[in-house]
Amino acid sequence: MSVQTPIYMDYAATCPVDERVLAAMLPFFSQHFGNAASRTHKFGWEAEEAVDKARNQIASVIGASAKEIVLTSGATEANNLAIKGVAEYLREKGNHIITAVTEHKAVIDTCKYLERNGCEVTWLPIQADGRVDLAELEAAFRPETILVSLMFANNETGVIQDVAKIGALCRARKVLFHTDAVQAFGKVPIDVEAMKIDLLSISAHKIYGPKGIGALYVRRRRPRVRLAPQIHGGGHERGNRSGTLAVPLIVGFGAAAELAQRDLADESTRILGLREHLRTRLTEEIPESIVNGSVDQRLPGTLNVSFSYVEGESLLMGLKDVAVSSGSACTSASLEPSYVLRAMGLNDELAHSSLRITIGRMTTQEEVDYVVDRIKENVERLREMSPLWEMVQEGIDLASIEWTAH
């Protein structure tokens, strides 16, 4: 069977809006266009009702109640609200936050901002498999610790943290636990009760919903979590986040959440099957290809793999009709290779050689096979061109060479 190109395998970056989600959204643009905060007429009531339904659909995925969902513009805002909101509200109680070096920039840069403004932050290192060492977390708690922020699953590697154990450690010390669950939401089961999660950030566009809408789960009972709002105004979202609700986007978020929850078991099994097919073919057919991060503790659809002695951007350039992403420096503005892979102890060379491939709802086995064939061809071609590959074939240890850094 032939495949249609270009092939999209970058679902961790974003997803197309599911047709069913789009259909649910459309009436809320020009037909049911009311302001959900208008209490005096039908237009407002319709909008409010639609928002309530969506709130329930979203809450249900994580075992929360609708009142615990604070809608935001996306997960970046949700992370900002969770971390700055707690730090500001609990200023009297303490000023210490624990997080990890491999968090998303939305968490890292928010913590760095707080560090410049009187907070102390412990940056946990990460183990080679991409997971936090729980003993290190335990040792990091102080009397003035107010918040632990550790992501559910990493965006570059797909590695999942032991969230339930982290939650238990935090709860035992009466420290709030925030998790950035953007990549995990709707992909793996999440239960905020069982996992003792107090705050959780999510985004619609990673689950086939629209861009521009996300949410922060804020626990209301045992303990009741309070936040200092970061966007002030009309007092929407129980004062936690002002601003007119984006009703069509919220409806889309709700519809996407419901589909994700309904199909979670079947879809994750199918996607895991494809991911394992991808992983097995790549590692068996391409010598010196290395999977980055734990193979078992990872999201079903995400694979991060390094092809030694081939630079990532040049590999992407050869994969013209395939959309994947790379941890190579050259694909970022900063010219630094992936900080996530570096933190896991990968040397720069392997970090430069990495690809992130993410499989999603629309991916087929034919597409996976096509992508493997193209990667294989290009890795072979580029290795023929690689002086490093030549040296290794000649038995030269690359570490023994004095390179001229530039």
Next chain:
Amino acid sequence: MAYSDKVIDHYENPRNVGSLDKSDEAVGTGIVGAPACGDVMKLQIKVEDDVITEAKFKTYGCGSAIASSSLVTEWVKGMKIDEAEQIKNSQIAEELSLPPVKIHCSVLAEDAIKAAIADYRDKKKG
């Protein structure tokens, strides 16, 4: 990021990929860059009567690095070594329309040809 047509052409059809015998007296080898930085170029020249008769390269790096080294091997063939030494990175960058963030690739190619010539001269001095 969009690549220029010339970069794509050199990436897809690289000129003079390969290796020369580095123990040959007439061959100069330059290896520049570092794996940690994401690019390493190996450029080799064969010299007869001060004229470069052959040039080969192997490059680990992005498309612009591959294109810069491929282009330089094309240029230096038939040049006197004194001329080849005058090649400036700005000429390479201009020919390939490299964006500012890729200028270091052309710098590396200039360094590579200079290193190959220096190696050849060292060998001749014995």
